[in-house]
Structures are given as C-alpha cells and as structure tokens.
Amino acid sequence: AQSVSQHNHHVILSEAASLELGCNYSYGGTVNLFWYVQYPGQHLQLLLKYFSGDPLVKGIKGFEAEFIKSKFSFNLRKPSVQWSDTAEYFCAVNPILTGGGNKLTFGTGTQLKVEL
Amino acid sequence: DVKVTQSSRYLVKRTGEKVFLECVQDMDHENMFWYRQDPGLGLRLIYFSYDVKMKEKGDIPEGYSVSREKKERFSLILESASTNQTSMYLCASSSQARYNEQFFGPGTRLTVL
Numbered sequence: 161a162q163s164v165s166q167h168n169h170h171v172i173l174s175e176a177a178s179l180e181l182g183c184n185y186s187y188g189g190t191v192n193l194f195w196y197v198q199y200p201g202q203h204l205q206l207l208l209k210y211f212s213g214d215p216l217v218k219g220i221k222g223f224e225a226e227f228i229k230s231k232f233s234f235n236l237r238k239p240s241v242q243w244s245d246t247a248e249y250f251c252a253v254n255p256i257l258t259g260g261g262n263k264l265t266f267g268t269g270t271q272l273k274v275e276l
Numbered sequence: 277d278v279k280v281t282q283s284s285r286y287l288v289k290r291t292g293e294k295v296f297l298e299c300v301q302d303m304d305h306e307n308m309f310w311y312r313q314d315p316g317l318g319l320r321l322i323y324f325s326y327d328v329k330m331k332e333k334g335d336i337p338e339g340y341s342v343s344r345e346k347k348e349r350f351s352l353i354l355e356s357a358s359t360n361q362t363s364m365y366l367c368a369s370s371s372q373a374r375y376n377e378q379f380f381g382p383g384t385r386l387t388v389l
Contacts, residue, residue, distance in 0.1 A: 204366065204380040250318060264378060268318040
C-alpha cells in the first residue's frame with residue numbers, strides 16, 4: 161500500500177520567514193498530488209494540486225509546491241509566512257491506478273505556528 | 277461554491293449505542309468519502325462511494341458501515357460505538373470530472389463515553 165510521509169510534525173516560524181514543508185510518497189507510478197490546509201476551527205480546504213505538466217504549481221495565498229518525480233517528493237513552500245498561515249497542512253497522494261479504485265492517501269500533517 | 281454539510285458539529289454518545297453521522301453535498305458529486313482525523317495520524321479513509329448504493333472499504337472500515345441511498349447523502353454508521361471511536365469525522369465529496377479534488381465538510385467531533 162502507498163504511504164505519505166510528512167517529516168515535520170510541528171514547525172514554528174517568525175513572520176516573514178521562509179517556509180518549506182516536506183512530503184514524500186511511496187508509490188512508483190503516476191500520481192496526482194495535493195496540499196490541503198486546515199485553519200483553526202475551519203474545515204479542510206485545498207491549497208494546491210498537481211495533475212500533470214509544469215512540476216512547479218502555484219496555489220492560493222502565495223503558496224507553491226514542486227513535484228520532483230525522481231525524489232518522490234512534493235514539498236510545499238512559501239517565501240514569507242504571515243501570522244494568518246498558522247494552520248495544519250496535509251499532503252495527499254492519489255495513485256493513478258487502472259480499473260478505478262483511486263482514492264487519496266493523506267500524510268500525518270504538519271502543524272505550523274507563525275509567531276509575530 | 278461546493279457545500280458539504282454534516283449533521284452535527286459535536287456529538288456525545290455512550291458505549292454500545294448506535295450512531296449515525298450524516299453528510300450532504302449540494303454539487304451533484306458522484307464520489308463521497310468518510311474519514312476520521314486523529315492527532316498525529318492525519319486523515320484515514322473509512323469508506324467511500326462512487327455512486328448511489330455503491331460502497332467500498334477504505335483503510336480502516338472495522339466497526340463502521342455506510343449507506344448511500346441518494347446521490348447527495350452519505351451516512352456513516354457506528355453499529356455499537358466504542359471509546360476508541362472517539363474522533364473527528366470528516367466527510368468529503370468529489371466529482372469525477374474534477375478528478376479526485378475533494379471538498380470537505382466541517383467535521384463532527386464524536387465523543388464516546
């Protein structure tokens with residue numbers, strides 16, 4: 161079964177610092193990749209997604225992620241974080257399988273706290 | 277905007293009770309999902325459904341069942357609630373056209389005493 165690893169469980173940054181959250185997955189075939197964010201007290205929402213094409217994808221609120229196929233990675237980045245970026249971030253992978261049955265596998269999440 | 281609603285934000289039940297969690301989506305999505313979210317474990321898929329009356333087991337189906345009688349509604353059933361089912365339960369839906377981009381409801385925080 162495929163797995164998704166998010167190595168940073170808790171990250172604390174000061175405002176304006178740069179952010180990079182790691183995500184690695186284990187599936188060797190074609191994948192769709194996602195980052196979801198959950199702000200305090202809010203529901204999970206899509207931050208950005210990669211289906212195909214340019215491996216550098218841009219999402220909402222200045223976030224971007226780079227798909228590196230050779231490293232099985234899809235790291236999330238933001239050049240300058242804000243206090244409002246405090247949230248939990250989840251990486252998710254959908255392996256493209258023939259015959260249907262596709263579903264998302266989520267990582268364990270990274271709790272980001274941005275301090276003023 | 278896609279809207280996924282869940283019947284309760286907070287629920288407290290006793291061990292052995294039968295529990296129903298309801299989820300409704302208003303965007304005519306074919307796919308619907310139930311997850312549980314636990315600290316340090318992320319989201320784990322319990323069951324999903326690609327169509328009315330169809331269901332498939334996810335990664336942790338034990339102790340749960342589901343029902344999908346109408347396209348917009350997907351119910352999660354705990355036949356006999358246990359304390360280890362205390363968790364946050366998230367429902368999601370997606371369209372086949374927007375392949376596997378899932379939209380989530382606000383969640384139900386279930387406590388089993």
